[in-house]
Amino acid sequence: MIGSADFLALQKLLQDRCGMQLTSDKLYLVASRLGPVALKLGLKSVIDLMTELRVRPRENLVTAVIEAMVTHESLFFRDLKPFEQMSRIVLPDMMRSRASAKKLRIWSAACSSGQEPYSIAMQIREDFSHHPGWRWEIVGTDISDPILARAGSGAFSTFETGRGLSPERLARHFLPIPGHGHRVTDAVRSMVSFQRHNLLEPAAHLGQFDIVFCRNVLIYFDAPTKARALDLIARQMAPDGVLFLGSADSIIGVTTRFAPHPQERGMFRLAPAAPMARTA
Ligand SMILES: C[S@@+](CC[C@H](N)C(=O)[O-])C[C@H]1O[C@@H](n2cnc3c(N)ncnc32)[C@H](O)[C@@H]1O
CATH class of the missing domain: 3.40.50.150 (Vaccinia Virus protein VP39)
Known part of the structure; x- marks a missing residue:
């Protein structure tokens, strides 16, 4: 379970870097979207990823996290x-x-x-x-x-x-x-x-x-x-x-x-x- 300090740090990062509002009811998204990122970066868990993000926020890490958290849903002629x-x-x-x-x-x-x-x-x-x-x-x-x-x-x-x-x-x-x-x-x-x-x-x-x-x-x-x-x-x-x-x-x-x-x-x-x- 991700702690409140980590969640706040993630909220701030997303707000500052891309404007995204991560409200606390979206906590479930963090685990499902960042799990695969942690795995890809060779980290044991989302908690380790959060720690890494707070302690050593390397650009590739930050970009991967933003990429995983934004929603790319689109379709042709949306709304016509x-x-x-x-x-x-x-x-x-x-x-x-x-x-x-x-x-x-x-x-x-x-x-x-x-x-x-x-x-x-x-x-x-x-x-x-x-x-x-x-x-x-x-x-x-x-x-x-x-x-x-x-x-x-x-x-x-x-x-x-x-x-x-x-x-x-x-x-x-x-x-x-x-x-x-x-x-x-x-x-x-x-x-x-x-x-x-x-x-x-x-x-x-x-x-x-x-x-x-x-x-x-x-x-x-x-x-x-x-x-x-x-x-x-x-x-x-x-x-x-x-x-x-x-x-x-x-x-x-x-x-x-x-x-x-x-x-x-x-x-x-x-x-x-x-x-x-x-x-x-
Ligand atoms: C839900 S899609 C919308 C796509 C399309 N406009 C549509 O209506 O189908 C939102 C897109 O906004 C992009 N996005 C999020 N924050 C952004 C920002 N600060 N600057 C530019 N693009 C951003 C995401 O990467 C994502 O591809």
């Missing part, structure tokens, strides 16, 4: 609606206002194994490939290197392609890998790039984005951490940019940086800047 809203409402407007530059940049922040950025690419190919000359840059970022390596391969198991993809989409955007699932076509793959990025750190190196998807990651953060991540995202958005949050991501009372779309759930725009206070 944001992809439909992007295509029906956001992109037609943005393509008019960017008709001379013919370039759009979309950020899938916390993209996990890539289902989200590839879904964005597929949606665009289906709805806008009759608009020649446009450059689409979809950037997927995540804190986890192993999950980004998987995303970058573009390969998915039969279980994964069975979640969220119609047979038509599978046939149109994927090629079978003999004996092991499917890989996205080069046409889809070439629209997406991947980079490691922690949402708690400035993102200026990623450049400016017209659309940001940041879904199903803020739920793991406390309110001040959500506010910080959202502020950093806001700084990377075009003035008329649109942010899509997940259906469980509430930002009410968390930030004034974004305003919800009056009719479209889950869609947000940058809020107008608050007027400067007058000094006498």
Whole structure:
């Protein structure tokens, strides 16, 4: 049984390094997720791993622990609606206002194994490939290197392609890998790039984005951490940019940086800047 000092140290590490809130009702997760890490690192138990983490927090140990504790759950076209809203409402407007530059940049922040950025690419190919000359840059970022390596391969198991993809989409955007699932076509793959990025750190190196998807990651953060991540995202958005949050991501009372779309759930725009206070 892991002691309270070790649990507190783990809570602090996860909060500081990736924003994750580990509440005491999640104690069961510690044993089930860190057991295999301890084994892999040649340690006798999770208790030994905790001690090592407190006494000698080597970077490879810390990274392995964070990797084991975060949740990478994702699926293609998750919730459907944001992809439909992007295509029906956001992109037609943005393509008019960017008709001379013919370039759009979309950020899938916390993209996990890539289902989200590839879904964005597929949606665009289906709805806008009759608009020649446009450059689409979809950037997927995540804190986890192993999950980004998987995303970058573009390969998915039969279980994964069975979640969220119609047979038509599978046939149109994927090629079978003999004996092991499917890989996205080069046409889809070439629209997406991947980079490691922690949402708690400035993102200026990623450049400016017209659309940001940041879904199903803020739920793991406390309110001040959500506010910080959202502020950093806001700084990377075009003035008329649109942010899509997940259906469980509430930002009410968390930030004034974004305003919800009056009719479209889950869609947000940058809020107008608050007027400067007058000094006498
Ligand atoms: C549940 S998945 C969500 C994937 C996708 N956005 C979706 O909605 O299907 C959450 C992802 O957030 C990543 N993550 C957790 N903390 C992060 C942080 N501080 N910065 C960047 N990514 C983070 C995890 O590695 C994980 O892949």
